[in-house]
């Protein structure tokens with residue numbers, strides 16, 4: 200083994216998101232005894248880290264925040280260029296919408312062309328450091344290719360299960376990256392069930408959304424990046440396409456950490472969850488004033504990242520939406536497809552349908568007066584549209600192939 204290369208991580212322990220019970224952060228962990236996600240906690244009082252320090256180190260990827268991430272020995276980091284994605288002023292879209300401060304955070308430039316790379320980069324490195332060798336994930340698609348990429352880079356094993364109708368580009372990507380790939384009839388929930396036998400009997404480490412503590416840590420870096428990219432401030436509104444909700448929960452956690460470090464006060468952006476009308480458990484629960492979301496029956500949408508009928512972090516998503524005075528909004532397939540072409544042709548970004556969903560939602564938010572034309576608004580484009588050719592060519596309605 201090479202010499203230790205300390206990252207300066209101030210990780211202290213894990214905490215159950217339901218009960219507050221603490222857990223050891225230096226052994227492999229999945230859910231808490233209460234069956235809830237575990238959240239990483241840091242000694243932020245001990246850390247004297249300013250935004251200027253982060254900027255001065257200048258690392259052009261999410262490891263610029265390594266002191267605030269769980270990996271202790273940098274030898275376990277196999278960076279493929281994840282994070283530090285551009286925040287783009289969407290100038291032509293602004294004009295069309297009569298807005299002054301609209302931006303797109305373009306996550307499609309991440310490794311494996313989606314923001315799943317952020318979570319997997321951190322979680323694979325940390326689990327490798329703690330001794331995991333074989334990893335498993337049931338996924339709607341992009342989490343599988345991200346896991347496959349980071350295990351490939353580290354020389355580890357990925358067992359990936361995903362629905363048979365996952366976009367073919369993602370299937371090809373997983374195969375090429377060397378994952379042990381199973382195609383399963385059904386949805387992400389069925390894919391998750393499929394890998395459980397290996398998790399139980401062969402000791403594969405379960406990397407499913409929020410079932411281990413560190414994908415959320417990778418995703419929280421989006422919140423830190425927004426703060427840096429807005430020159431030490433946060434936007435007014437974040438519009439986020441929500442499946443399992445890791446990114447939303449992660450950014451919300453980042454804002455709390457930033458407040459504890461004195462980077463910000465108690466101000467927060469309004470968080471908006473966007474889901475597809477064909478799978479909108481969070482929107483339904485938000486509208487009904489519920490703290491948990493009932494599973495969605497017969498989930499269907501071309502935005503495969505949003506085809507998540509049941510989210511284990513539902514209560515955390517709903518908490519963040521309400522605490523931020525945000526909202527949740529569902530968009531139809533037709534609106535999503537129309538917004539796909541609109542967003543691409545007015546920004547120059549071949550966005551994923553999940554990213555297009557945020558523009559479809561913005562139209563509704565503006566017409567309902569929930570977002571002001573002067574607000575500083577960030578749309579998250581979470582992946583590349585080049586992975587979704589079947590959806591583009593096969594889509595319903597007038598937004599179809601041209």
Ligand SMILES: *Cc1c(COP(=O)(O)O)cnc(C)c1O
Nearest residue numbers: 442443444445446504553581582
């Ligand atoms: C996974 C995924 C989402 C949903 O992200 P969560 O953080 O799980 O809510 C959105 N868009 C794309 C492209 C995805 O792959």
